[in-house]
Amino acid sequence: MGVTIHREAHFNAAHRLFRAEWSDEKNAAVFGKCSNPNYHGHNYRLLVSISGEIDPETGFVMDMKQLKELIVKYVEDYLDHKNLNLDVCEFKELNPTLENIIVVIYNRLRPHIAVDKKLSIKLWETRHNSATYSE
Amino acid sequence: MGVTIHREAHFNAAHRLFRAEWSDEKNAAVFGKCSNPNYHGHNYRLLVSISGEIDPETGFVMDMKQLKELIVKYVEDYLDHKNLNLDVCEFKELNPTLENIIVVIYNRLRPHIAVDKKLSIKLWETRHNSATYSE
Amino acid sequence: MGVTIHREAHFNAAHRLFRAEWSDEKNAAVFGKCSNPNYHGHNYRLLVSISGEIDPETGFVMDMKQLKELIVKYVEDYLDHKNLNLDVCEFKELNPTLENIIVVIYNRLRPHIAVDKKLSIKLWETRHNSATYSE
Amino acid sequence: MGVTIHREAHFNAAHRLFRAEWSDEKNAAVFGKCSNPNYHGHNYRLLVSISGEIDPETGFVMDMKQLKELIVKYVEDYLDHKNLNLDVCEFKELNPTLENIIVVIYNRLRPHIAVDKKLSIKLWETRHNSATYSE
Amino acid sequence: MGVTIHREAHFNAAHRLFRAEWSDEKNAAVFGKCSNPNYHGHNYRLLVSISGEIDPETGFVMDMKQLKELIVKYVEDYLDHKNLNLDVCEFKELNPTLENIIVVIYNRLRPHIAVDKKLSIKLWETRHNSATYSE
Amino acid sequence: MGVTIHREAHFNAAHRLFRAEWSDEKNAAVFGKCSNPNYHGHNYRLLVSISGEIDPETGFVMDMKQLKELIVKYVEDYLDHKNLNLDVCEFKELNPTLENIIVVIYNRLRPHIAVDKKLSIKLWETRHNSATYSE
Numbered sequence: 138m139g140v141t142i143h144r145e146a147h148f149n150a151a152h153r154l155f156r157a158e159w160s161d162e163k164n165a166a167v168f169g170k171c172s173n174p175n176y177h178g179h180n181y182r183l184l185v186s187i188s189g190e191i192d193p194e195t196g197f198v199m200d201m202k203q204l205k206e207l208i209v210k211y212v213e214d215y216l217d218h219k220n221l222n223l224d225v226c227e228f229k230e231l232n233p234t235l236e237n238i239i240v241v242i243y244n245r246l247r248p249h250i251a252v253d254k255k256l257s258i259k260l261w262e263t264r265h266n267s268a269t270y271s272e
Numbered sequence: 273m274g275v276t277i278h279r280e281a282h283f284n285a286a287h288r289l290f291r292a293e294w295s296d297e298k299n300a301a302v303f304g305k306c307s308n309p310n311y312h313g314h315n316y317r318l319l320v321s322i323s324g325e326i327d328p329e330t331g332f333v334m335d336m337k338q339l340k341e342l343i344v345k346y347v348e349d350y351l352d353h354k355n356l357n358l359d360v361c362e363f364k365e366l367n368p369t370l371e372n373i374i375v376v377i378y379n380r381l382r383p384h385i386a387v388d389k390k391l392s393i394k395l396w397e398t399r400h401n402s403a404t405y406s407e
Numbered sequence: 408m409g410v411t412i413h414r415e416a417h418f419n420a421a422h423r424l425f426r427a428e429w430s431d432e433k434n435a436a437v438f439g440k441c442s443n444p445n446y447h448g449h450n451y452r453l454l455v456s457i458s459g460e461i462d463p464e465t466g467f468v469m470d471m472k473q474l475k476e477l478i479v480k481y482v483e484d485y486l487d488h489k490n491l492n493l494d495v496c497e498f499k500e501l502n503p504t505l506e507n508i509i510v511v512i513y514n515r516l517r518p519h520i521a522v523d524k525k526l527s528i529k530l531w532e533t534r535h536n537s538a539t540y541s542e
Numbered sequence: 543m544g545v546t547i548h549r550e551a552h553f554n555a556a557h558r559l560f561r562a563e564w565s566d567e568k569n570a571a572v573f574g575k576c577s578n579p580n581y582h583g584h585n586y587r588l589l590v591s592i593s594g595e596i597d598p599e600t601g602f603v604m605d606m607k608q609l610k611e612l613i614v615k616y617v618e619d620y621l622d623h624k625n626l627n628l629d630v631c632e633f634k635e636l637n638p639t640l641e642n643i644i645v646v647i648y649n650r651l652r653p654h655i656a657v658d659k660k661l662s663i664k665l666w667e668t669r670h671n672s673a674t675y676s677e
Numbered sequence: 678m679g680v681t682i683h684r685e686a687h688f689n690a691a692h693r694l695f696r697a698e699w700s701d702e703k704n705a706a707v708f709g710k711c712s713n714p715n716y717h718g719h720n721y722r723l724l725v726s727i728s729g730e731i732d733p734e735t736g737f738v739m740d741m742k743q744l745k746e747l748i749v750k751y752v753e754d755y756l757d758h759k760n761l762n763l764d765v766c767e768f769k770e771l772n773p774t775l776e777n778i779i780v781v782i783y784n785r786l787r788p789h790i791a792v793d794k795k796l797s798i799k800l801w802e803t804r805h806n807s808a809t810y811s812e
Numbered sequence: 813m814g815v816t817i818h819r820e821a822h823f824n825a826a827h828r829l830f831r832a833e834w835s836d837e838k839n840a841a842v843f844g845k846c847s848n849p850n851y852h853g854h855n856y857r858l859l860v861s862i863s864g865e866i867d868p869e870t871g872f873v874m875d876m877k878q879l880k881e882l883i884v885k886y887v888e889d890y891l892d893h894k895n896l897n898l899d900v901c902e903f904k905e906l907n908p909t910l911e912n913i914i915v916v917i918y919n920r921l922r923p924h925i926a927v928d929k930k931l932s933i934k935l936w937e938t939r940h941n942s943a944t945y946s947e
Contacts, residue, residue: 139675140641140644140645140673140674140675141673141674141675141676142640142641142671142672142673143671143672143673143674144670144671145669145670145671145672146670147938147939149852149853149854149938150852150853151826151850151851151852151853151895152853154331156329167330167335169337170892170893171893173893173894173895173899175826175894175895175898175899176826176851176853176895177824177825177826177853177892177893177894177895178824178825178826178827178851178852178853178854179824179853179854179855180854180855180938180939186674191641191642191645194561195572195637195639196559196636196637196638196639196641196642197639197641198641198673200572201640201671202574217845217852218845218846218848218852219848219850219852220826220848220850220851220852223850224848224850231331232330232331233331234330234331234332235277235336236275236277236326236331236332236333237326237331239275240275240326263822263824263855264280264822264855265279265280265281266277266278266279266280266336267277267278267280268275268276268277268278268333269275269276269278269321270274270275270276271276282533282534284447284448284449284533285447285448286421286445286446286447286448286490287448289601291599302600302605304607305487305488306488308488308489308490308494310421310489310490310493310494311421311446311448311490312419312420312421312448312487312488312489312490313419313420313421313422313446313447313448313449313450314419314448314449314450315448315449315450315533315534352440352447353440353441353443353447354443354445354447355421355443355445355446355447358445359443359445366601367600367601368601369600369601369602370547370606371545371547371596371601371602371603372596372601374545375545375596398417398419398450399417399450399550400549400550400551400610401547401548401549401550401606402547402548402550403545403546403547403548403603404545404546404548404591405544405545405546406546409810410776410779410780410808410809410810411808411809411810411811412775412776412806412807412808413806413807413808413809414805414806415804415805415806415807416805424871426869437870437875439877456809461776461777461780464696465707465772465774466694466771466772466773466774466776466777467774467776468776468808470707471775471806472709501871502870502871503871504870504871504872505817505876506815506817506866506871506872506873507866507871509815510815510866534820535819535820535821536817536818536819536820536876537817537818537820538815538816538817538818538873539815539816539818539861540814540815540816541816552803552804554717554718554719554803555717555718556691556715556716556717556718556760557718575757575758576758578758578759578760578764580691580759580760580763580764581691581716581718581760582689582690582691582718582757582758582759582760583689583690583691583692583716583717583718583719583720584689584718584719584720585719585720585803585804622710622717623710623711623713623717624713624715624717625691625713625715625716625717628715629713629715668687668689668720669687669720679945680911680914680915680943680944680945681943681944681945681946682910682911682941682942682943683941683942683943683944684940684941685939685940685941685942686940726944731911731912731915734831735842735907735909736829736906736907736908736909736911736912737909737911738911738943740842741910741941742844
């Protein structure tokens with residue numbers, strides 16, 4: 138019987154949305170106040186989901202403590218209290234939208250999750266704006 | 273890589289559940305205190321989800337500002353601070369249950385969402401009661 | 408040592424804000440969309456607080472089960488799934504604003520709370536709008 | 543058009559994670575502080591979801607009042623204020639992990655849900671740890 | 678200008694409410710299902726508040742990192758994943774009600790907070806039941 | 813009878829904590845990762861409270877729509893999607909801690925609130941860290 142476990146985590150970061158090759162006017166038109174050159178920031182709320190069979194010995198799909206440690210090591214330590222545009226190499230040329238941050242988090246976690254498990258990522262930028270990627 | 277974005281919104285409305293062709297007794301038996309002829313009301317919490325590919329130029333599945341404006345125009349302005357039974361034409365003959373309100377919201381938003389995107393609607397009537405429709 | 412206990416409760420009701428002796432224009436100007444003659448509604452969230460000394464025998468300021476029953480009997484059964492303007496006698500001539508609903512709830516609960524205890528009432532009409540009365 | 547309705551419920555219980563045939567050292571290594579022999583506890587938050595067609599007469603996928611009563615009868619009365627290991631027969635030999643508690647809840651509810659409806663169970667053990675089973 | 682800072686924390690524990698010198702019948706009558714001899718449990722949510730003047734050099738009433746460490750050391754490490762009745766010496770003869778747990782937490786933290794600061798403790802046992810002590 | 817009304821609002825901003833006259837080492841020692849020179853950010857949640865008598869004509873302590881507009885004009889438009897250190901003149905030389913942001917918000921709102929009303933400000937930087945100032 139397949140079950141999905143979910144672990145919530147958080148990180149606080151600054152960012153701005155813009156494309157370097159666009160004019161300031163176009164960036165303002167497309168990204169609005171999110172393109173403020175001095176940055177703004179968010180408390181990001183993250184939900185990492187792992188789907189698979191329940192191990193009959195432990196009763197776990199995956200040990201939640203191990204999942205917590207992976208998220209701390211590969212996501213929180215990497216993104217928390219950072220400027221996504223300046224401090225995180227993946228966003229040197231990639232716009233740090235909700236959608237792209239999810240892709241980066243997925244790519245950082247996927248190698249550390251067993252291949253027979255499915256990985257999903259949900260991320261809230263504010264109470265009202267969120268996004269999800271499911272394998 | 274397909275991602276889903278989610279936008280939360282709210283509206284406050286009065287309603288009652290009943291069928292005009294049923295007796296008061298039958299309405300009370302089926303709908304309980306929700307059939308109070310003088311109406312009661314709720315703070316409805318809405319989550320609109322759009323699934324599709326990430327636009328490599330903007331990093332967006334869909335511009336969240338545009339989605340917000342569609343929800344304001346076609347849902348919030350239409351339902352907020354209204355009596356669903358009396359003020360909203362779709363419910364003149366349709367019982368304004370959670371399920372039917374979702375169908376009405378879906379039908380109002382669908383024409384304004386690109387055909388290659390999938391649209392889902394989740395609606396909470398209270399903290400404990402909610403419903404979802406997914407394409 | 409004085410401690411305050413808090414009990415949360417909920418009721419869902421319809422209402423409209425208006426003064427019968429005012430013109431429709433003045434009601435609309437002062438109360439905006441809250442004066443819709445067909446009513447709108449809310450999920451009200453209530454917090455009742457009782458302050459006093461801890462009883463050394465039970466470890467309670469007041470038995471939370473008794474407080475819960477008082478709230479069910481004098482507030483929830485009286486206001487839940489009602490139209491505040493039409494179904495609740497206190498609001499026949501009193502505008503059912505957050506502030507006035509608090510006064511009504513306070514007056515209904517106060518006789519049932521020991522005189523050596525202090526009673527406070529907090530009420531949320533939406534996530535963003537709330538009010539408090541403290542003795 | 544298929545819609546899913548969701549009903550939230552809660553129960554508060556004590557438990558410990560361990561396997562009787564393992565040494566204390568192995569239990570501590572695998573389950574950490576969750577294996578405290580004197581138990582710890584949680585406020586469990588439960589979401590039961592039922593998917594199906596909307597009944598055109600009532601506007602319901604399923605009567606939420608009936609769903610609430612089933613959850614009270616088969617889940618809350620059975621698990622609330624209990625020690626899962628000592629008081630609940632299903633866990634006499636089954637480790638009461640999030641995943642296994644979901645299986646037990648599913649098995650208790652499934653016979654009472656119509657066969658043409660799909661049943662899903664989501665359970666939070668803390669704000670950060672949850673799990674889901676979907677048919 | 679006096680400001681209050683607030684730090685939220687959590688611990689999960691088992692407990693039962695009872696008085697050893699009372700009969701089982703009296704314990705059941707007064708404490709209801711909370712007196713289950715096999716214990717039940719809760720996710721406790723704690724809010725610690727410190728009031729004082731803002732230090733003009735740091736802009737802090739108190740360093741939130743230091744407050745967090747005090748709470749981890751004196752409250753979370755002491756109460757988390759414990760059976761309050763069996764594992765915590767203060768409750769060997771004291772009923773672990775919300776009110777009494779607050780007194781215990783207050784007494785453990787007070788010696789570590791500067792005497793010119795005021796300390797308040799708020800504790801939630803469930804979403805609906807909480808208590809507060811303010812100096 | 814004096815009642816307090818509360819209005820919630822939000823703004824998202826970048827900031828860093830540091831004192832220009834301190835060395836990088838001292839800033840790092842005192843402010844930790846909050847002193848990242850490239851900034852980080854938060855979703856700030858704000859609660860503005862106004863205490864006074866209920867106007868018998870309207871049933872309001874203060875018109876919540878007017879309070880909302882004051883908060884939009886003097887707080888949200890001024891702080892939302894800004895870098896507090898670079899874009900907000902009050903923080904050119906003042907460390908943008910929770911406590912100091914509250915003082916700035918209070919000073920911006922106070923002139924627009926009637927002198928016979930009391931004003932309180934509560935601000936959350938994260939779910940776990942908040943602060944309050946009450947007149």
